Amino acid sequence: MEAFTTHRGILAPLDRANVDTDQIIPKQFLKSIARTGFGPSAFFDWRYVLNGDVNPDFELNAPRYEKRSLLVTRNNFGCGSSREHAVWALAQDGYKVIIAPYRGEGDDYIPGFADIFKNNCSKNGVVTIELSEAEVETIFKAVYGEEGLEATVDLENQKLTLHGESEVTFDFEYDPSVKNKLLKGLDDIEESLLYLDDIKEFETKHATWIHQ
C-alpha cells in the first residue's frame, strides 16, 4: 500500500446521509475479477442517466469538482454491503480523503462511516476523517461558497486545513494503529506473518475437531 502522509487537493460535496456501498458501486460492476477499472463507475446510478449520459443534476458532476480529491459527505457513509469494490472505485476515481460527521454521544452516537467500509479504506490508503456535525456543516458551507476550494490533510499531526479566504484548521481523531499503518504504507499480511510462531502455537492448543 502507498503511504499517506499529507495531501492537498480540491474538496467536493455529497450532501446525503447513509450513502450505501450499492450506490458507490452497483452490483453489475462486481463481476470483474480485476482490482482496477472501477473508477468511472463510482456512484454510477447517480452519475449517469439511464441512456449512459452524464447526469447534469448530480452534484459531483459539476465542472467545478472535476479535479477533486477530497469528499465531504454526511453520516454513516459506506453502509450496507462489505464490497471492497466501493473503496477501489472511490480511490480509482481520485478520492484520497473522505470527511463525514459523527453525531451524538453514548446510545445516540451515529458514526461518520460504517465499520466495514472504514476498515476497507484503511487497507487501500484512503483516509476517513470524522468531525462533529457543526464542523462538517462549516466545510459544506465553505465548499459551496468558494469554487475550487482546496484543503490539506496532515495525517501525522491529525489536522485538516481549508485554504479558503481565511484558513481554517480542524483537529481530528485517528485510530493510532490505522494511522501508523497509513503513514508507513504497511502491508497487513506481512505484519501479521511476523507472528506466525504465535499462530502455530495457538493452533496446537486450539480445539482439534475444527480441522476435520
Added chain:
Amino acid sequence: MAKTLFDKIWDRHVVRELPDGTSLIYIDRHLVHEVTSPQAFEGLRLTGRKVRHPELTFSTMDHNVPTDDTRLTIKDPISKAQVEALETNCKENGIHLYGIGDDHQGIVHVIGPEMGITVPGLTLVCGDSHTSTHGAFGTLAFGIGTSEVEHVLATQTLRQKKPKTFKVEYTGKLSPHVHSKDMVLKLIGIIGTAGATGSVFEFCGEAVEALSMEARMTICNMAIEGGAKAGLIAPDQTTIDYVLAEDRPFVPKGEELEKAIEEWKKLPSDPDAKFDRTLVIDASKIAPQVSWGTSPGMVIDVDLPVPGLDDVPGYSAGDVQKALDYMGLEAGQALADCKLDTVFIGSCTNSRIEDLRRAAKVLDGKKKADHIKLLVVPGSQQVRKQAEAEGLDKIFTAAGAEWRWAGCSMCLAMNPDKLAPQERCASTSNRNFEGRQGAGGRTHLVSPEMAAAAAVAGHFVDIRTWNGGN
C-alpha cells in the same frame, strides 16, 4: 469476572495482543463466494503466499448464478469468468467447493449451517456483510472486505479491535403471523441503520428463546442492517438439536462431539455479565413490518400511514423526501394502496424451508393476482429438494409462481433476475437500497407470509386480519 457470550468466544480466539492495540484473532471457518474472492486469490498469487488452512475454507457460488433452467450454462461472459475463477482458485488451493450443479450449492449463509460448517463457539468470517447470519448459533460471525479475505487465507487470522456489546432483549410472546423478520425490522426502525456501529448484538429474551434456529438466523442476518459487526444468540437445546438433527458432514463426531457440546453449554452470558448497551423490546406489541423507503431503517407497522418529512427519527427531511420520491410514495398514504408488480420470496434472510412452508401455507389453494410476477427462490439445493419432497413446489406453481434453483437471485439482481425501473416489489430480502433489485426498482422488505399474501392480493395486506382474499 462475569463474561458475555461474546467475551467468551473472543477470549478463546485471541492469538495475541498486538503492539498497535489490536488483537490477532484466530478464524475457525472461512466461507468464500465468487464475487469478493478473486482479487484475494490474485493477491496471494502475486506475493507467492499459500492458503494456510484450505480445510477451514469453504466455498460456493451464489451471487452470480442464474436460478432458472439456464443455470448450468451462464450466458453472461463476465459472470462466467468469475465463476470459473473460483473453480480454478479452489482447485489450485484444495478448498471445498459446492459449485453450480452440486447438490449442496446454495447461498453461502444457508449452506454453512446446513452442512454443519457453522456450529456454536467458533469464529467465522466471509467476504459478505450478511455473515452475521451465523451468529444465531452463538458463533462470532462477521463480514469482511476482500483485503481481509486475503489476510485470512494467508494467515487464518484477522487483526481486530475489540467491539462493544449491545444486548437486545425481546420480552413476551409474538402475536400470530408476526415473525422474526418483523422483530429485526422493528429493531432497525428504532435504532436506525447506524445505531449499532462498532457493537456486537446479543439477542435474548423469551421471544428469542421461543424461535427455531431458522427464525433466529433471520434476526442475526439483519444485524448488519443496524450497523452492527455481528449478532449473537446463546446456544441452547434448540441449537444443539438443530446441529445434531441430520447428516451435517462438518459437525464433530463421537467423543469430540461430546466434548464440544460440553463447551457449547458453557457459552451463554453469565447472569451478571455487563453489556455496553441494553435495549428492551416488547415482542407482544410488534406488528408486521413493511419498509417504505430506501434504507432498512425506513420501516413502519403495516397498518400505519407512510410517514411525513419530519416524522422519521434519524433521517433529515431532505433524505426522507429523496426516499419518498424514489419510491413513488406520498406522506400519509396507506401502503395497501400501492399496487405491487413483483413479489420475491428468497435470499439469505428468508429462503430456508420454514420460510417456504410459511409462504406456501398462505398460497395453498390460491392464485397470485394477475398482474404480479411471483418468484420463489430456495436458499440452497437442499432446501429445494426438501420443499419438493413436501410438495411445496406444487403449491407455488399452482399459485402462479416461478419455482427456481438456489441462489441470491433478485436479492441483489446480479444474475438475470431484476426489477425494471419503477417496478414495485414486496421482497423477503434484507436491503431496500436504491437500485438494489435493479436500477430504479422499488423494494419493500417484508416477512415471507406478508409477501405471499401481497402476491395474492396484488398489494400489501395486514396478514393478521386478512381473510385470504375471500
